[in-house]
Amino acid sequence: LQKLHTSWLRKNEIENPDPEACERGANRAVTARQLEDLDRFFRSFLRGRDMYYVCSNLILPLTAPYKLSFAELIGPKVVMWYCSHYWGTPFHDSCACLRKHAESVATKLLRASLSEISGEFSSRSSLSVWQSVSYWVCTVSNNQWRLEEELGKSVQDTSFFVCLRSGHVQGTCIIMDKEARSLTRAWCLFEVLQTVQLRQSMENFTGLWICTPTGVLQHGNASIENAMAIGHTLAKLDVRDAEATVQADKDMIHREVMKFEGGFSAVNVFIKQNLYNALLQMHDTFETKFESVKDQITAEIATASDLAEHVQRRKTAL
Numbered sequence: 001l002q003k004l005h006t007s008w009l010r011k012n013e014i015e016n017p018d019p020e021a022c023e024r025g026a027n028r029a030v031t032a033r034q035l036e037d038l039d040r041f042f043r044s045f046l047r048g049r050d051m052y053y054v055c056s057n058l059i060l061p062l063t064a065p066y067k068l069s070f071a072e073l074i075g076p077k078v079v080m081w082y083c084s085h086y087w088g089t090p091f092h093d094s095c096a097c098l099r100k101h102a103e104s105v106a107t108k109l110l111r112a113s114l115s116e117i118s119g120e121f122s123s124r125s126s127l128s129v130w131q132s133v134s135y136w137v138c139t140v141s142n143n144q145w146r147l148e149e150e151l152g153k154s155v156q157d158t159s160f161f162v163c164l165r166s167g168h169v170q171g172t173c174i175i176m177d178k179e180a181r182s183l184t185r186a187w188c189l190f191e192v193l194q195t196v197q198l199r200q201s202m203e204n205f206t207g208l209w210i211c212t213p214t215g216v217l218q219h220g221n222a223s224i225e226n227a228m229a230i231g232h233t234l235a236k237l238d239v240r241d242a243e244a245t246v247q248a249d250k251d252m253i254h255r256e257v258m259k260f261e262g263g264f265s266a267v268n269v270f271i272k273q274n275l276y277n278a279l280l281q282m283h284d285t286f287e288t289k290f291e292s293v294k295d296q297i298t299a300e301i302a303t304a305s306d307l308a309e310h311v312q313r314r315k316t317a318l
Contacts, residue, residue: 001045001057004045005058005062009062015075019066019073020068020072021068022072024142024143025136025163026078026079026162026167026169027078027079028072028163029077029137030074030137030141031077031102033131035094035095036095039095048092049091050088050089051139052088053091059144063143067146069142069143070140077132078168079166080105080133080135081136081173082169082172083138083173084173084174084175084182085174085175085182086181086182087139089182090177097212098135100214100216100221101209104215104216106133109129136160136163138159141159155252160191164195165198167202170204170205171206171207171209172191172192174192174210176211176212176217176222176226178229180230180233183237183275184243186242187244189242195207208274210230212226214226217282219282220285220289227279231279237272239267
């Protein structure tokens, strides 16, 4: 692993020879391609390992000579999307989730731009666009050597809050594994709460997007198993029971929740309703896609039936 560290650092010295510190928050994003490159480079060691392993065995050793965030080390980008995730999710799956989301963003951007110039859309043309879609991901965007500064003295002073409220973020991507474990984490639920509030107050903020390794749930691309896991977890969701690695973080989040009118009960309903709406959106999208496929199959059957009937009539005439 140390040999791979050395090899990666040499490669990075060519790609970003002079890493520099930048302001925390919105200016410390990374692209979906950069995350995927990290996963690919260290795949022989990563396998199914999670972000806890990545932070301890990759991010910290690689940034140690510079004492910077990983984003600063590789060349930071201005954020487009905020990523909410559970560190226990396999890193490869997290990268797959963000790639699927980035591809959907790229497709939408290309369709919009091509419609303006009457161009023809090609799925191949989205291949390069998805690589530049950028995300704020706490593990790589926070400076792991200066966490006290990143977490601040209050929720409003944390780098995640600064990023979300920067005006650059288009929406929040929440990473969902097959057990929907992000919905059992205090930080993730608090980020969902902040996301929903932003959606109500900012016109250009698109809200919460549930991302799975097979695609974005609201687009009807998540598996039925993923959707059912989210539904089961959602039914039992209670912010009070959500876990955090650091007890002080959980206590801070609880204090913030209690500031809302109605406290935990109101916040639970608020989060459940918005995630439920996302599930309904997936259901409606799936129904629309299914009806389209059904119509196509029905038309093909009718065409084949007409052709068979025509052939039979010719045989009879002969």
